[in-house]
Amino acid sequence: MSTVDVVVADGTGAEGSSVQTAVDRALARLRWNDYSLHTEQEDLRDTVRRFLGRACPAETVRAAEPGGFDPELWRRAAEAGIVGIGLAEEAGGQGGGVVEIVLVAAEIGRALAPVPLVEHMVASRLLAALGREPDDTIVSLAPLSDERPGAQLVPGGAVARRVAAWVGDDLVLWSRSAPPQQAANDGAAPLAWWHPGDGRVEVLATGDRARALWTTAVGEYRVATASALAGLASGAVAHARDYAIQRQAFGGPIARFQAISHTLVDATMAVATAENLVHRAAWYVQHEPAERPELPAFALSNAAAVAQRVCARSVHVHGGFGLTLEADISLYHRRAAAWSFPGGGPRTLRAAAAPALDRLLTRLDRTDSAGGTR
Template identity: 60%
Template sequence: MTISAFDRVAPRLRWNDYSLSDEQQDLRAVTQQFLERHCTSAVVRAAEPGGFDERLWQLAGDAGISGIGIAEEIDGQGGDLPELAVVAEELGRALAPIPLAEHIVAVRLLHSTGGGGSDLAGAVAGGLVLGLAPLSGRSPWPQLVPGGAAARAVLGLVDGDLVLLRREESPPLAATEANLPLAVWALDADTEVVPLAAGDDARRLWETALGDYRVVTAAGLVGLAAGAVELARGYATERSAFGAIIGSYQAVSHTLVDGVMRIAAARNLTRRAAWYHAHESATRPELPAIALAHAAAAATRWTAAAVHVHGGFGLTLEADVSLYHRRAAARGQAAGGLREHRAAMAPALDRLVAARRSPRSEETR
């Protein structure tokens, strides 16, 4: 593999605009309106500790939001990964207690195998919650599955083969302070294993789905960080100390501005990763992992900063900002953490560096 001067410039020319299309802006507005109406902080708290609200799940299906990114030929709403990332960001901003983005990624994967049957039909209709075991290709089972406490079927790799795991009932909740629907799935007597693909086909399908998962997780973390900073900004414009609104102090205002800028950078990177993975995944295969690593770090840092803006009140469980802070680290870690993200992006970066050092690449400079 060699990369010419044109190859280095062309991807930037093809897509370096992070603004949303008119249709994507409408999708974001509709999703925001839905969540503002149906996913208040009271709803989020009521879903704890399980982190899953069945009513909100049903409402999302009725509104058509759960069909975004799913092909129309199987009764989805259409759209691709960039549109799904738009929805995932708003779900993260609202802390929606439904593993919707992960479910849609699993539906897309199941559909891409050409099978699925009743499982696919049930998942598209919303009666069956699907999950994805993102680390199953790199570590042995049992696996901690995001959304696994709500799912009754999970896709993952077993000995290199792509399989669907079914259970009559979801495994017990893996209790964490984040109150997310995490659960450990194992290859035990209660789990039926259904083969879907093997060999190179399994690996190809899995890598595509894993990229989708990393992008939507990154988008959710961007939304989560943005939601926390928005709460902090609102608090800073109302709270007074020493005779002045605390937002007038540079230590507070500069922190908030820095947070908005860094979160915007994470958002742009995530949108870039979504576009490339949907349209030219072979050009920049490392982007989903980079976007997730960046978003996870941003969410952890800026939710903590938002807590500090709230002062001592931010550390209490009664403060809504604490909901964001407790979830930030857990969502990033469920995808494997920084070590896993770096391991995923390293081979692609090594190939890129090697290609740029090749004699042919030097000749075209």
């Protein structure tokens, strides 16, 4: 998702308007159909995938249940620089942006890593934007606190000691000496209810600046969570594919039967579509957040639906074994819903996207009326 690489390929070396035209063409392609990555971004994705492949096998995921948190994996991820990937270098991070967070989140989902990296990376960026120095404390945010005041079901809330939230007209930080008890859930996610009256409350920002910072953080959380869910779905399909190749029936692998192969192809296409929408949303959030503010909500709504549907079909590929807790595919199936829930269901996400979508459609209608093209 690079602007520079495409501009260099298109540019003529001339000054003035020809360079700007090349930039405009490059941006247009990036907006609509270019989901390619920098070499550095590909290296980041591959590095995180190798790290989690070694540090987070299925045994580690199971051992972290039911709390859904592995302190040793968190420590190793911090030492590897993954925890601070989205922070500026002067803040002790790796200097990455939303796209880099999305790439890490996808690998977290693919490995089902029992660490609250998505919410921590986003909340840390929010606090850094307010000039807060990072420390070793796990932080999270309450993504629905603006729409639903009161007690909040916080992602990573069972291990976080600080949570950013929207209360009234203020951006606040809730702090506790110890996290609250985990909210019971079949997905073994470290969810917990945070109540506004518990612990310490600090006002971080007010007014327009507070609203802008909060909107940015929620958008980043949605697109990063969508990426984690798309990665989860990708991991589920990979498990189902490997099982279908190895499982023998009627003299050959079950992958040769159309009922299996077509299911896997459909699932693979759904995952690829979800990933493309996530990458597009991430590009806009990082480069032009005001241009398409509805995309993070769309990306999360779609990824949540895809993850649950793909996981269910991957379970079916495994037959009766897939319904048992001993099957690794069950780890994906149970987490698909648990990871989706804190971000809001389809109705909430559609409501969040509706105003921006209405403005976009109005603008397109005006363009058509003026004789322009979409």
